[in-house]
Amino acid sequence: MDMESNLLVTDATQRQTGTPMAVTAEVAVRTLLSLLGGLMVAVLVYTIATDGLPFRMELLTRWMAALLIDFYINIAIIGAWVVYKESTWVMAALWVLLLICFGSVTTCTYIVFQIYKLTPEETSKDPFYFVLVRHQKSDVTEHRKGVSVITARVIFAVLGCFMLGTLLYTLIVDGSPFRSELYTPWVVATLIDFYINVVALSVWVAYKESSWMDALLWIVFLICFGSITTCVYIVRQLFYLSSDHPIFLILFRNNHRDLKSSDPPLMAGAKE
Known part of the structure; x- marks a missing residue:
């Protein structure tokens, strides 16, 4: 049994009868x-109906550009989870493309879809764990080699620093974002899209943190600083x-990481 299987097995051994x-x-x-997914669909339809399509250069102000960078860093992070979660590259690529095109509508759809796939046993034990973990089908032989921990640290640190630099640059050259003229219909729609993704990330943070105070603090930082906080947290x-x-x-709670086990039947709860 490989390292991933061992770690997933041992995580399953930690689950007591659900509550x-x-x-x-x-x-x-x-x-x-x-x-929230339904709300975002309504916002998109309304904004297109009242303000036209968003593919216009006059909409791309400095703050809109900064917001889009912030938005797509979080999308990249959610997309990385989707790539891990999906058992085939085709499905992973399809979902990532939908994330890029439809943002939080896809995020909400994907997570709700994963929740509906849970068995009653998984739901009663630890639904968030089973939503996060990859369900490897027995007939799938495709293997992926992920990036190393050190490489991931560098990638997310660079993304966080890039967003911080973007934020500081935009503040210096364009001033405060709290000006009414900046809030065009598409900026408002993008902000709603952005913060729905923040809600999804906040649920993950709340699941991971053992203290509600710590979770609340991180969520406040997510609301205030967006993808900078996401990158710092990761x-x-x-x-x-x-290494x-x-x-x-990192998807799972800290107390599930370093356990050892080799009992294959326990893997049944983490397979489809």
């Missing part, structure tokens, strides 16, 4: 993301891993 709270949380997240999580760990372990 009603797990089911309630799953229903709450599913409902919330369904509503780099921080990566520093909890040793020989697979980077997918």
